[in-house]
Amino acid sequence: NSLDIIQRENRDLKRIGIMGGTFDPIHYGHLVIAEQIRCEYRLDKILFIPAGNPPHKLNTDVSSSRHRYFMTLLATVTNPFFEVSKIEMEGEEISYTIHTLTKLKKIFSEDVKLFFITGADAICDIENWKDVEILVTMCDFIAATRPGLESPDLEEKIRQLQCKYNSSIRKIDVPALAISSTDIRCRVREGQSIKYLLPESVEYYIYKHGLYR
Numbered sequence: 001n002s003l004d005i006i007q008r009e010n011r012d013l014k015r016i017g018i019m020g021g022t023f024d025p026i027h028y029g030h031l032v033i034a035e036q037i038r039c040e041y042r043l044d045k046i047l048f049i050p051a052g053n054p055p056h057k058l059n060t061d062v063s064s065s066r067h068r069y070f071m072t073l074l075a076t077v078t079n080p081f082f083e084v085s086k087i088e089m090e091g092e093e094i095s096y097t098i099h100t101l102t103k104l105k106k107i108f109s110e111d112v113k114l115f116f117i118t119g120a121d122a123i124c125d126i127e128n129w130k131d132v133e134i135l136v137t138m139c140d141f142i143a144a145t146r147p148g149l150e151s152p153d154l155e156e157k158i159r160q161l162q163c164k165y166n167s168s169i170r171k172i173d174v175p176a177l178a179i180s181s182t183d184i185r186c187r188v189r190e191g192q193s194i195k196y197l198l199p200e201s202v203e204y205y206i207y208k209h210g211l212y213r
């Protein structure tokens with residue numbers, strides 16, 4: 001009967017979280033939000049996508065995509081639900097989220113529902129992202145709060161976005177980890193410890209390849 005079909009369809013619908021970032025380097029802030037959202041939203045898998053040429057970081061010194069891809073692989077290897085995608089590493093062109101999602105939708109079948117995971121700081125900027133009106137129809141957005149970057153303005157901003165784009169943007173509170181890649185790069189440059197801010201394998205990768213010095 002029809003109820004049976006609906007139940008079967010629901011069970012077959014795969015729920016995939018897309019975690020985009022520069023990951024220069026990836027750290028426990030990223031990993032904690034991905035895992036918490038995976039559990040809370042019952043996602044089948046989280047796909048980490050290191051940005052190819054992030055449009056908002058064109059004028060900054062970003063490590064090669066190869067290094068960022070390897071570090072993301074190392075950091076996610078112990079979680080059976082985490083995977084890393086090279087989808088943005090292939091071209092030389094600027095990697096816009098809309099292009100990545102379009103490609104992913106083509107790769108995955110109809111029975112996949114995508115959830116785009118970002119930090120609350122990043123979501124506030126979403127209206128400056130390429131083709132935002134189309135983008136918000138392609139998947140749900142889950143914005144994780146980020147310590148140090150929360151403000152009454154931010155709450156209000158997310159509420160406005162929810163209204164404007166019909167609630168496909170949600171906020172989620174995660175255990176606060178005030179870790180950022182910028183701070184980690186800074187610490188390496190100044191010879192300070194980065195222990196316990198990111199997986200040990202990534203820490204050693206950074207030293208082995210002399211990154212951020």
Ligand code: ATP
Pocket residue numbers: 020021022023024028029030033117118119120121122144145146147177178179180181182183
């Ligand atoms: P950078 O300092 O170089 O900008 P970052 O730490 O912000 O690095 P990104 O690779 O830019 O890391 O982040 C990818 C996504 O993860 C962004 O949406 C960002 O908001 C989110 N994010 C990063 N760190 C945290 C954290 N500690 N808590 C919550 N969200 C985070």
Ligand code: MG
Pocket residue numbers: none
């Ligand atoms: Mg950032």
